[in-house]
Amino acid sequence: MAEIDLGALRRNAQSLRAMMAEGPRPPQMFAVVKADAYGHGAVEVARALTGGEVDGFCVALVEEGIALREAGVREPVLVLSSMSRDALGEAVARGLTPVIHDPSLVEALAAVAQRGPVGVHLKVDTGLHRMGVTLDALPEVLKRLQALRGVSVEGVMTHFANADDDDPAYCDVQLAQFARARAMLAAHGLSPKMVHAANSAAALRLEHARFDMVRMGIALYGATPFPNTAPGLLPVMRLRTEVLALREVASGEPVGYGGRWRAGRRSVIATIPIGYADGFFRRLSSEAEVLVRGARARVVGNVSMDLATVDVTELARVHGVSVGDEVVLLGNQSGPAGFGVIRSEEIAERVGTIAYEVLTALSRRVPRVHRGHG
Ligand SMILES: Cc1ncc(COP(=O)(O)O)c(C=O)c1O
Structure with missing residues (x-):
């Protein structure tokens, strides 16, 4: 959403x-x-x-x-x-x-x-x-x-x-x-x-x-065309989803299509229902970070059409992670592990594009909820 x-x-x-x-x-x-x-x-x-x-x-x-x-x-x-x-x-x-x-x-x-x-x-x-x-x-x-x-x-x-x-x-x-x-x-x-x-x-x-x-x-x-020109601008979009499934994988096990990422230790993997058909670029495979419980966690394995997988091993050990926990892909989140912000500019840099494309790539199937009609 x-x-x-x-x-x-x-x-x-x-x-x-x-x-x-x-x-x-x-x-x-x-x-x-x-x-x-x-x-x-x-x-x-x-x-x-x-x-x-x-x-x-x-x-x-x-x-x-x-x-x-x-x-x-x-x-x-x-x-x-x-x-x-x-x-x-x-x-x-x-x-x-x-x-x-x-x-x-x-x-x-x-x-x-x-x-x-x-x-x-x-x-x-x-x-x-x-x-x-x-x-x-x-x-x-x-x-x-x-x-x-x-x-x-x-x-x-x-x-x-x-x-x-x-x-x-x-x-x-x-x-x-x-x-x-x-x-x-x-x-x-x-x-x-x-x-x-x-x-x-x-x-x-x-x-x-x-x-x-x-x-x-x-x-x-809320995206600045270049850093520090208009520091007060606020990101307007917050892209969030929830943990859909959790599993433990043994050290050395592959995760996701093509097995492009392998667990370097016993790991806890959270599956989230967002993929490249939503505008979460496949280029973000094993590249992007998301926010869970207020802290950053890395996307691991290939992003697929509808799903992505996130390594939440440390967070699960220290703070616990459950199915249904909020996962933020863009915007901010606070939780027991702290406070974090992910801006469209950051995602753009990881993908090798510009914030414009990150924002406009979000597909129609992602529901938009408007708040603050005021
Ligand atoms: C003719 C024209 N003017 C203004 C804009 C707004 O540009 P920006 O989003 O960089 O403010 C655009 C966007 O591409 C444009 O095509």
Whole structure:
């Protein structure tokens, strides 16, 4: 079960808001809730942040935006990526703000604007080279946009390639390109009221990249893009299960598929009902640690589809371990053996990935329980 602490989420949003307010002109803050709010439940997360914690939301897909509208979310919703020609009309009809990221969308926009006024954000490729109108294509796109009736370019945006790098030099290269792009807009008589570029990492460390609005994702969920930048952030997700079965194995006995781990002594093995089909990566086999009775214990043997095995020999000897005991895979736990915390960043490092993938990999079959609706 994944427990989602909406109170912690709100506190993170408030802390981030306070950090953003340190500059001379506090930016608006949009919460990025794509991919089911990084696995936390988009509708619940959005509802929890509609008390003024954020000014709007960003999603990747039109479908994600529609789900928010159907759940009663009234704040502005920006659709960041998959904006096809067909999706454009649907997005506008649902009161979502499309991002025009490719010249091919301008023609589709003309058709949609015949039905009524449309506000859009224009995305410029300043160096990530994935999406966005290139600077070469920009003058032509601007000319065509300018000629369109009923279309207002309310925002201009870009996205950084490596704002979380130790050396943010490439951000400056991108910012220079972004300045050129904005000058081109101005030359075409376009001055969007929302200029934005920053994800969490850029918002936290590059004050000059905050502009009018920041798009805050991972930091809201309590994972820092790099250590010590925002130490007060609280992990929002706590992933827990229970000991399903316990057994003693003799020294030298193998545990799990392929017998990849063998007991080096007489050992107590706890089986837990979570596996790679839940998003507990197979790469964590004999790598991850979990919390039992407040202390760390190592996952041993191969993680299988539905189950994993944990060496609880020492804990069982000193504190006792029983079937039904809580096992925490992500988040904190206190118990007779102490207090421990496992963060998504730690799991990411063990797997060789990033916290984003750890959080979004948690599959649908893991029930989400939201607390602190407050
Ligand atoms: C365009 C865009 N902006 C903002 C974000 C949020 O990034 P982060 O989670 O690093 O804050 C993302 C996420 O990938 C994105 O694609």
